Amino acid sequence: MVELPAPLLEIEGITKKFGELVALDNVNIKVQEKECLGIIGPNGAGKTTLFNVITGFLKPNSGKVIYMGQNIIGKKPHQLVRLGLVRTFQLIKTFKDLTVMENIVAVNEEETDILKEMGLWEKRNVLAKNLSQGEKRKLNIAMSMAAKPKILLLDEPFAGLSPKEGEELYSIIKKLRDEGLTQVIIEHKLRELFKLSERVTVLNYGKVICEGTPEEVVKAKQVIEAYLGA
Numbered sequence: 001m002v003e004l005p006a007p008l009l010e011i012e013g014i015t016k017k018f019g020e021l022v023a024l025d026n027v028n029i030k031v032q033e034k035e036c037l038g039i040i041g042p043n044g045a046g047k048t049t050l051f052n053v054i055t056g057f058l059k060p061n062s063g064k065v066i067y068m069g070q071n072i073i074g075k076k077p078h079q080l081v082r083l084g085l086v087r088t089f090q091l092i093k094t095f096k097d098l099t100v101m102e103n104i105v106a107v108n109e110e111e112t113d114i115l116k117e118m119g120l121w122e123k124r125n126v127l128a129k130n131l132s133q134g135e136k137r138k139l140n141i142a143m144s145m146a147a148k149p150k151i152l153l154l155d156e157p158f159a160g161l162s163p164k165e166g167e168e169l170y171s172i173i174k175k176l177r178d179e180g181l182t183q184v185i186i187e188h189k190l191r192e193l194f195k196l197s198e199r200v201t202v203l204n205y206g207k208v209i210c211e212g213t214p215e216e217v218v219k220a221k222q223v224i225e226a227y228l229g230a
Ligand SMILES: Nc1ncnc2c1ncn2[C@@H]1O[C@H](COP(=O)(O)OP(=O)(O)O)[C@@H](O)[C@H]1O
Pocket: 018, 021, 023, 041, 042, 043, 044, 045, 046, 047, 048, 049, 050
């Protein structure tokens, strides 16, 4: 028998309630090292809440998040970043009055070369607030990479980008994946996501309703119904 290695990240029976609302309902997800897992689901499905729980921004009502063999519930976001668990936000977070270079230095002064990889070196002296949306997103990912992640969680990286910016970002994310970075990507733009992810998990009303390859997931009846609001 071939035994799979232990997952890098394992979400076990996570439930998160906001008052009466069950935002995550007994969610179980495994992420293997070096894989790119896609997470999709209608608005309000609980995708961002899941990232908030994994990265220590929210405490779940029950369940475990096992990262590198250890339950990390109760750890603070900055502690998890030091362990290599890094996320980006749906709404881009940069230091807007600092330059591109200063933003990277704020994370890790030894990793400024990341700007070359991200195609941002020419912009290194520009204030973050003066960047285009696509450049801001790249800076955000560059800042995440400067933290030297083992796993990177991306929340809607393609949202609000022009087709050209989206293509550029796609190449960057794909390159990081091909270099062996483990990724979990929440994304509505399925064309991009399905080219990046080997496996996709579908959330609806806080529950995992489907898991499989992109081809399997788009054909699944329960997924079509969730998206059509049936
Ligand atoms: N901090 C919060 N307080 C109360 N309700 C929240 C909070 N965050 C999210 N929710 C609710 O939880 C549900 C899931 O939200 P979210 O995880 O942002 O969904 P998604 O990212 O899939 O669009 C939504 O109904 C949302 O309104």
